[in-house]
Amino acid sequence: MGEIPCILSIGAILIAFKCLLIPSYTSTDFEVHRNWMAVTWNRPLKAWYTESTSEWTLDYPPFFAYFEWALAYVAHTIGFDECLQISKTPIMSSRILVFQRLSVIATDIFYIAICALYAFKSPRLVAGIPKKMRKNAQEACFILLACLQALLICDSIHFQYNSMLTAFFILSMYFIDSGRFLLAALTFSILLNFKHIYVYYALGYVFFYLVNYFEFSAAKFLNNFPKAITLAISLLLPFAFSIFPFFHVAGVEGLQNIATRLFPVSRGLTHAFWAPNFWALYNFADLILYRILSILKIGKFEAPTYTSGLVQEYSHSVLPNVNPIGTLCLVVIASVIVLTGLVIRWRKGKDPIFNFERIFRKTYSRPVDFSLFAIFSALSFFYFGYHVHEKAIILITVPMTILAIKDPKYHRHLIHLSCIASFSLFPLLFTPFEILLKYAICVAYFFIQLTFLKRYTRMPLGDLLPWRHIASWVVLAIVEIYNTFLHKWLLSDRLPFAPLMVISVLTSIELTGFFGSLIWTTFADGIIEISWQKATCRLREQLIRDMTYSVQTVEDEQDVQIVAGVDTSASSSNPDMVYVSVSFWKYPDLQHLATISDTRILRLPYIPQYLAVREAEVVADFVRSVIAERPELRPDVILCDGFGQFHSRSCGMACHVGALTGIPSIGIAKNLALHDVYETVGIDKRAKVDQFVDSCREIFKSNKSVPGFIPFDIVEPVKLNILRMGGSMSGVFVSAGYGIDLDLATTISAKTLLNNTTCEPIRAADLESRRLVRENFDGNRDKIE
Template identity: 30%
Template sequence: MSEHRLSPVPVLTRSHSGLPGGEKAHALDEAIPEESLMKDTTDTPQKPAAGRFAWLQFDMTKTEWDILLASTCLKLLLFPAYRSTDFEVHRNWLAITHTLPISKWYYDTTSEWTLDYPPFFAYFEKLLSIPAYWLDPKIVDLNNLNYGAWSVIAYQRTTVILTELVLGAADRKLASGFLFAVLLNFKHIYLYLAPAYFVYLLRSYCLSPTFALLPGRFLSLANAVILVFLASLGPFLLMGQLPQLLSRLFPFTRGLNHAYWAPNVWALVTALDRILLRVAFQTVYMGKLWTNTSYKSFVTALTLCGFTSYMFGWHVHEKAILLVLVPLSLLATEDNAYFRTFTIASIAGIYSLFPLLFTPAETLIKVIYSTLWALFVLKPIHRQVYQFPRGVLAVIVDVMERLYLAGFPLLHLLVTFFPLVARRRSQALSNPAAGDVEGGASAMEFLPLMMTSVYCAVGLVWAFIRLSVIYIGWKD
């Protein structure tokens, strides 16, 4: 069946942003086309090669290549910088997949960093372990725990940079469905975004504008996704190891509730979290996406899907905020409402990651880099889309948001110097004869982290509410 383009869905417009002030919207493309998204004609990309695999070609402008090269050079300069335990985690996974047969990958407990990513990532680690062995056999020695030679650092940082080149590939709807299925089998955290992808592809690709099923497209997409999951999970299904695999991917243990939900406050909290909040919010967003599958609607719904899971999920890692900030950045230049939402979410989200880079050597780097990013990214967009708020309520909201953003430098000074002051005060009040030197300081050790988490949470919750109001307030 020929893949002719569906009739475009009318672009979303709205009389107001849903927030006080009624910022004017600039239209994005009405829908993601089957071909690569059109680029600015003033910076023409290289013409992609024709043929069956044309969608795999890089479709980047000269400016985008310059940005890619500049960012790569910066990453190379940061090779000697701080590295987290993730380096040992992935080194151990290289060793597991290189040393052990596939039947033992998800059972090995030689290290505390057991393999807990989906099979495609394990296969990828297996592939990377081959040149790693040629470079330095100690990298893939299963019993060589906490190996931190320069060969490990250089190899792992280099492979990250090289694999990021996939971001330059162009998309089509069928290809995007296939690639998202592949992505899920690399890292299951992207399940947060799956509802938006499912609704979008079903409505815009598999159904006609009159909601009639297009069998050829539906079967093409379904077969592509099924083949991906069979390639990923098939070997473990044949070995009868699917339960063990799932227990590694989703290590649910006893949480707030017992196996039987005792009828107490925590039962109500869990029900509210699981049903009324996450399911209810995502149902509203997916209903909105179903009625309008424009590019702008899809990206907003995708962002809100990730945002909802981040807001109400269990065991959420700080880095998961990147699942929100990356798609939200695609909307930042739309209008003032989107830009202000992106500004609040990005500053709060990025600052919430600062405690992960806690060594003195990285302190100056993260502050300078973040400041330069704000100057060269946020400031130009602000000049382009800013509109003075209309109405008293809009002015009040605008002032409160500005005051909140202005508080981050003060917060940083506080969390930087408070531990020093607390330590000196503790030493002055301590009793060396009794061996009490760090008692007072250790009691306040987590106060800076708590202040960072609470202050950033205020901004992220407000950004979530703001984006929800903007999206729900759209009028077709």
């Protein structure tokens, strides 16, 4: 599907579906926005933020007030004046319902257009993605953003204008990806003047601009002053247009009225239904402590009021009370810690001040994407913020969707976050018709998301849907069904808030796990992750060694009919995305049968001497999938570019691949890294190794005939044989992998050296994977790994 047909078809389907939702449930937000239209239309500008006839007073920044005035003007022009009455009690009619629904749908067109602009025109969205996958990636980004279930529930059913506001944020991200930082700042400032909750992103912008917009080298430091001035103008200009009219008509008092409405502190720590963040867990812990201490009759505590379902200030029973300043401090501390980590991750290896290469063992070839800064900033505010509404989770899901498209290792995080968002938003819709509707929308979006992400990268379902995530969704589904269909018949009189509290606590636990998992994945090249992966790898290697030495799958050369060579290649622009190739050949006549390749995502970091941690499972999974589709190609032996049992831990890459596939394997390496050999045989035998290597070179140099191979007999038992390649001074180094002994492995390897020069199955797989990288990545930027 082309860009225009995709945009038009998806847009038409969404608009048609939203029109069908016009008669659905009406929340209090209908009256809120209707009253705001009435206030802005009937009252003078200086009274907008003081009018209080209705309890739903205007509490959004001035740009949104101007937007409400514009809607009021349209309503008056087309004869919908019943929308514009100031009333102490709510006003609702079918005409008001239609007008307000259509106003949301009209702004949704703007949102869909911005999603299309970002998905199909952002230069960084597909920068590190193979060419053949870029179209799928762009379509996935557009569809997942345009059809976001959280926006559909909050805007088209519950009723708000979040899509329009989100469009400004996505437009700002588009400008950042395009390198137009001043326009990005201007757009974000406009957004803040529409709805101040988007301050959640502010620290992310600050840290991102510090490392991407300003220059701190001595030679260019003075360039920062004009940059800072132009940036300040871009940020302050929308504020000037926003608040100057109020200052002009009411002076400082007009600004004070706006500030009082925008930042009320009388709403309490948590909303009526607790958002899934730290304070839900805090409230729950306080409630449990209160119940336990009351039963034990230890002390006297006031009964908690935060389970009343009302928006109000309250005190905790046992735990210390929490005020807005305390939550702000936690937000800033959490944000600064994770955002500083992103800065260090981006700067290391590029500036001596931030060079942590000896600790982290990896240098990134590209900057950290802005979406990560936005996610961690919004997540910190959402997790520790004061009076957070559950709908604010949209601020995390939008940049998370974009990040997952840019970097597929975050796919599982996106799916999990989307499910958490769905469950946390379900209580917003509670009437009978909307119950089935909200379930249908969220389940449909889950499968749309899963389908397009899998279509984009073809990752295994196990990577996208970990069993722990599935188990948590099942538990949440059980609680949700109980809350919706059973609780009102059983315990609603005694414990009306109980199931909502359980949903809130469970989703809070899941969001906490998401937060931790996101940090773990983002900073996965740290010391803790490396230590953990090393320990896991060593445990698996012990199991493989036990199987390898006790299981002999292939004992005779006559049992070998097909051999396969495997190899991978990656681009320097995105080293976590690789092409895996497997080449199948008849044995022993080396008739080529097929070479099959595909892309895979490497989710774990590279660790020296632990290559299998990063690649073995990916390669083995690909081989299994190929054999499942074409069983006639199932090889009797797999040839791997690397070592097998000749390894510092007697379990190299070939052993892992063989054990994971259940197919005998052989390691054939082109080079013998001496420092690895010293570690394998022991430092005390270093001189013997050097002497052995020199003698091999002399033999090859003199062109003396070598009967078969040269065994590496420095240590017993022998685990490595050296096969000469043609008339060169080099050789290939053969070691048995899984389910085969060294003699048979050497015999088979010798017969795969086509023209006595190179192992043809491995060479074919290597050439194919390299060709695909050259063709599918930008050749002027990418270097084959």
